[in-house]
Amino acid sequence: MISGEFGGRRLFAVPGNKTRPTTDKVKESLFNILGPYFDGGAVLDLFAGTGGLGIEAVSRGMDRAVLVDRQGAAIKVITRNVAVTKVPDRFTIVHAAAAAYLQRAVGTIQFDLVFLDPPYAQQEIVKTITTLADxxxxxxxARIVAETDTKVAYPAVPRFQLQRQVTYGITELAIFRYEGDEDN
Incomplete structure (x- = not known):
């Protein structure tokens, strides 16, 4: 943890090299860009890894987080990290592939903040944010934060405004704002 309600608590890492945790430097910069604290709402950490981004968002004022990962080792670590917060009822841990979770979530929840940090070889950011909107x-x-390598170029995405792109070494953060449907 960097700041907020759970400040100073250490999170566990997923063993091996199947996850790529967001570094503390990138995480701190990200939350400075988003605004250091939140006033409620729901956050989705779709490729959660350790759950660190979703946990940090709740620590900084989001009401609740859904932490999704398809790897069993990651789910075990997320469960341990949520236990560190001492408020497990503010978190929903889902062992599923991202697309499968999104299909199940339709009609059950709306998110104010979404973190997308897919494996670099499987980056489908535009498809994923379009699915979230559709x-x-x-x-x-709602804001969507995509963490990718620096090789990703974003086309204009209907209903979304690309607010900012920031590069940290081999990592790039892109922050999109959902403008809502044109019908509204």
Whole structure:
């Protein structure tokens, strides 16, 4: 943890090299860009790894987080990390592939903040954020943070505004704002 309600607590890492945790430097910069604290809402950490980004968002004021990962080792670590917070009822841990979770979530929740940190070899950011919008999983004004390698170029995405792109070494953060459906 860097800041907020759970400040100073150490999170566990996923053993091996199948996950790529966001470094503390990138995480701190990200939350400085987003605004250091939140006033409620729901966050989705879709490729959660350790769950660190979603846990940090709740620590900084989000009401609840859904932490999704498809790897069993990651789910075990996420469970341990959520236990460190001492408020497990504010977290939902889902062992599923991202696309499978999004299909199940339709009609059950809307998110105010979404973290997308897929494996670099499987980056489908535009497809994923379009699915989130098409399936009504985002509140108007929701922000989506995509963590990718620096080789990704984003086309214009209907209903989204690319607000900022920042590069940290081999990592790039892109922050999108959901403008809502044109019908609204």
């Amino acid at each position: 399936d009504d999983l985002l509140r108007p004004g």
